[in-house]
Amino acid sequence: MSIATTTGTAHARTARLGIREIVRRLNAALGATLVAALAGSKDRKISYKWAQQDGPTPNPSAVKRLQFAYAQWILVSEAEGEHVARMWFIGANPWLDHDSPIDSIRGDKYRETATAAAAMVDDGFIG
Numbered sequence: 001m002s003i004a005t006t007t008g009t010a011h012a013r014t015a016r017l018g019i020r021e022i023v024r025r026l027n028a029a030l031g032a033t034l035v036a037a038l039a040g041s042k043d044r045k046i047s048y049k050w051a052q053q054d055g056p057t058p059n060p061s062a063v064k065r066l067q068f069a070y071a072q073w074i075l076v077s078e079a080e081g082e083h084v085a086r087m088w089f090i091g092a093n094p095w096l097d098h099d100s101p102i103d104s105i106r107g108d109k110y111r112e113t114a115t116a117a118a119a120m121v122d123d124g125f126i127g
């Protein structure tokens with residue numbers, strides 16, 4: 001399957017989920033502190049609240065980051081496994097000038113992060 005097809009599938013699967021479910025899944029995969037960080041929040045526990053049915057809703061920029069992060073999670077974890085995907089999210093990445101994907105997403109560098117994820121999945125990683 002091509003990377004464009006895989007990316008499109010990950011995006012479609014993300015679009016079908018509500019933000020609370022996306023946050024729950026990211027919390028389980030990455031932990032609440034990293035989820036809050038990639039969303040741009042200084043409150044390390046806010047993602048627990050976002051995941052609750054009656055909890056607050058993340059602001060629109062955080063929602064965009066969370067949806068994007070989940071699509072990248074699907075892409076990398078299904079190709080490489082969950083442990084590798086977690087390490088990919090937190091590690092220095094040469095495709096991102098040695099920033100982590102968490103920091104890149106928080107900085108709204110979507111195109112660069114998507115390129116880094118595609119490189120990882122396509123074995124084009126130059127790290």
